[in-house]
Each structure stands twice: as C-alpha cells, then as structure tokens.
Amino acid sequence: MQPLSRLATALALGAATLLSLPALADEARYNQVALRAEVSQEIAHDLMHVTLYSEAQDDDPARLAAQITRTLNDAVKQARAAKGVSVALGSRHSYPVYDDKRQQITAWRERAELRLESADFAALSKLTGQMLETLKMAGMDFSIAAPTRKRHEDALLKDAVTAFKARAQLATEALGGSGYKLVSLNLNSGGFQPPMPMRMAKGMAMMEAAPTPEIEAGTSQVTINADGVIEVQMP
Template identity: 35%
Template structure:
C-alpha cells in the first residue's frame, strides 16, 4: 500500500510540472527572430615571415653533417646581427640516396631550415639576401601580427555588436513591437589575406651580391567579426 501512494504522488508531480515547462518553452519560442550582422576592416600586414633552407649531398654522412652544421652556424651568426629579427632553426633531416637498382647507397643528402620573423621588412629583406649566398628561399609571407590582430578584433566585436543591436531594433519596429530581448549571441572572427611576395626582386638582388634597399609590398588582410544570435520581440 505504501508503494501505491508513493507512485501516485510522483505521477501527480509530473502531471503538474509538465504543463508549466511547456508554457515556458512556448513563451521562449514566441516571436523569436534569428539575426546576423558583421563588421569588417582592411588593415596592412605588419609582419613578415620567411623560411630558408640549405640542401647538400655527400658520400660521407659525417662530412655532410659537418658541412650543414657549419653553414647553419654561419647563418645564425649572420642573423644575430639583426636585433629586430626573430629567428629559429627549423626541421633538419638526413637521408640516403640509392642508385638506380635501389640496392646501394649512392650518397647522403641533408636538409636544414632557418625561420625568420620581423616587422622590419627592410632588415628582413637584407638578411634574406645575405643568407641566399648559401640558402634557398622556401617561402616568404606577410600577415597581421598577433598584437595588431587582437586589437582590431576587439574593436570589431564592439562594432558588430552595435550593428546587431541596430538590426534588432529595426526589426522590432518593422513588426510593430516596442522592444526586444536578447536570447543569445555568438561572435566569430575570420580573416582573408592578400600577401604579394617580392621574392624575385630579392633573389635578383642577391644574385648580384647587393643587399637590396627596397620597399616591399606587404598587402592587406581583411578581418571580419560575425555576430549571429536570436532575439524575442515584445
């Protein structure tokens, strides 16, 4: 008998709570609109990154390693002269090269990288020219630095939020509603970069053993903040 009363009380509680939950859920989904707004800005790329590499071959792996290490040390010492440039060694590998029958090791080949990063484009261009006496350029890219990107994104978040509010207010007026209530909002950032690379100009200057004194075209990046969410008209 005790079990019967307990079950009945639970059933009554469920029956009373369900309509209240359904009522709140319906109220939340009544006069709800999904809105999207954005804010964007084009800013100049203020950071240059480059990857240079050296590749050598030798029949003796020990001699190959010694030669590559010597050239890498020379490159690091050269880079140290430029205090405005950050640099680090990249990946390094040594592997065998076989003959046509793939049975006998013909020689050993080694590869090593050095990576550069700087906001001083002129200094970076000069360093690349010096390093290209022994190194080859794998890539040169321009982008917005982290500090500049965060600053602009914070400003665009505020701007996108205001655009969202203006759009919400306009829609409320269009639907003859006096106000609205924000349900949720998401802010997302993305960017598109236009990064021309002055690689040929740098390589031509390097081949003539002249450190280039030139202005590079870093291009611009477009940073966009999207604001999307839901409001309820009142």
C-alpha cells in the same frame, strides 16, 4: 497499509505534476529569431617571415652533416647580430641518392632550414639579401602579429554588437513586434589568417639579384561574427 500509502504518494505526485504544467507553459518562449551580423576590416601585415635553407650532397653522410652544421651555425650567428630579427631552426632531413638502377646508394643529400621573423621589413630584407650568398630561399611570407590582431578584434567587437542590434530591430519591425529580448549572443573571430605569400615588384628572381628588393606586404581581413537569438515581443 503500505499499498494504500504508495497509492496516495503516486496521486500526490501526479497532482503536483498537473499543477506545474501551466508554469512550464508560461516559461515557453515563442517568436524567436536567429540572426547573424558580421563586421570586418583590412589590416596591414606587420610581420615578415623568411625561410632560408642549406642543401648539399656528399658520399660521406658524417662529412655532409658536419658541412651543413657549420653553414647553419655561421648563418645563425649572422642572423642573431641583426637587431629586431628572431631566429629559429626549421626542419632538417637527409636522404640517400641511388644509382640509375636504384640498387646502390651513391651519395647522401641533406637539407636544413633557418627561419627568420621581424617587424622591421627593411632590416630583414637587407639581412636576407646578405645571407643569400651562402643560403637559398625557400619562401617569404607576411602575417598579422597576435597583439595587432587582438587589438583590432577588440575594437570590432563593439561594431559587431551594434550591427547585431540593428538587425534585431529590423527583424522585430518586419514581424510587427513592439520590441525584443536578447536570448543569446555569441561573438567569434573569423579565424586564423595564414601568412600571405611574398608579393614583390619584379618577382622572386629579384630577391636573388638584389639585397634590398621592393616588398609589398599586403593585408589580411579580420572578421568578427555576432550570432544570436532574439525573442520578438508582439503587441
């Protein structure tokens, strides 16, 4: 009896599978089209980044480290006194200096960075000019602040959806469809824009010569991509 029972169960399962095939066929989707729409906007940089550094050499590494530390401490104190300027210590490293034959260490050289950031370009520019009396400049960059980027990306989301709808309608008409259904839609930003290098009226040398140089912060492009799939309905 057990073999007959197993055979009956197998036949029942096979019949159920055959009956479900039309339902699966009905669920299959055809006339699907993948589309992309992209919208972008140029956004003015509203953050200024300056990297300064102190570098010195001495035959006594302990004395050298103490000298660099004093210079950095004074610089940090000066920077913290400036309103609206964020201060952070950057990289710091030392390395030996060898003789001509590279057999003996003749001295030690150390370099330490100080990083400044502010939305007040004039204040940071003035502070940088003052601090160049004791430090040197490693670079100046500009970027878009995270809240600013998010605000503009949120505004562009609606534009991206509108652009996607327009493309979906064009594709539907091109295929001779009577309408379309939205299968999927992904909205993504164009990715992180790295800080832009400094652009100044008379180049880097001007920063060394004047406390308040003329600065052009520039812009970066914020982009929103709308990637999706539609199903065109045929008449």
